[in-house]
Amino acid sequence: MSQNVLAGMENSAVTVLKRAIELDNESRLPDALVCYQEGIHLLMEVLKATKDEAKKGHYRKKIANYMDRAEKIKEQLNDLKEKGKYHEQIKIPDDATGFCYEKLFKPYLDSFVTEVWVEDPYIRHVHQVYNFLKFCEMLIKGPCSVKTIHLLTSLDNAGKAKQTSSLEEIKQSLQSYNITLEVLYSSSIHDREIRFNNGWIIKIGRGLDYFKKTQGRFSIGYCDFDLRHCHETTVDIFHIKHTKNT
Secondary structure, eight states: OOHHHHHHHHHHHHHHHHHHHHHHHTTOHHHHHHHHHHHHHHHHHHHHHOOOHHHHHHHHHHHHHHHHHHHHHHHHHHHHHHHTOOEEEEEEOTTOOOOOHHHHHGGGOOTTOOEEEEEOTTOOSHHHHHHHHHHHHHHHTSSSOOOEEEEEEOOOSTTHHHHHHHHHHHHHHHHTTTOEEEEEEOSSOOOOEEEETTSEEEEETTTTOOBOOOSSTTSTTSSOGGGSOBOOEEEEEEEHHHHHHO
16 A cells, blocks of 8 residues: 555544544534544554554554544443433435435334334325335344334325325235235325334434435436435434433
């Protein structure tokens, strides 16, 4: 590795770790943890490529300190989650990528999740039904053991036949995984909320439909939602115990 590349990597590590400290001081612990982990990874790569023993010792000390802080943050977050006092707000900027369903929901899924409620008025048009299908596929991959999914949405009067037949197809497909899909329609539903029976509640301003349309069916992001550009929206994550205590 050339000295220029090594210096560039070190600068990147410093920038990310400075951001981690800023977020830490602002008590934005989930974001701080991500930056600490990324910065530590970059610094470890610098350590591997460094031949100067004095610098190696310096990097090892820095890495140890950052790892210790990251571990404490992780323990603090786990403790808050266990007590049901954890509340995180994620702001998805307009045109951002990297916000697939796995990133938003997987941290709150565990082996105790067997039942899921989805309240979203806009599981109506074809692309919105595909969003719901993508969400179901994520649930199937675990780590949960979902047995029942409840969907409450609004009926698309103009495309009623297509909407109902598409959701029925998903229902039949889920049965092969021993999952029951119950679909109810409401003309007055406005809220967008996803609940797991382990107590976690996720509210997304735009519901499941926060992804932008790709330029074409063969454009990057069409299949992999982690590469799909997003609309601006806000995600609030909290535990039912937190709502009861407040």
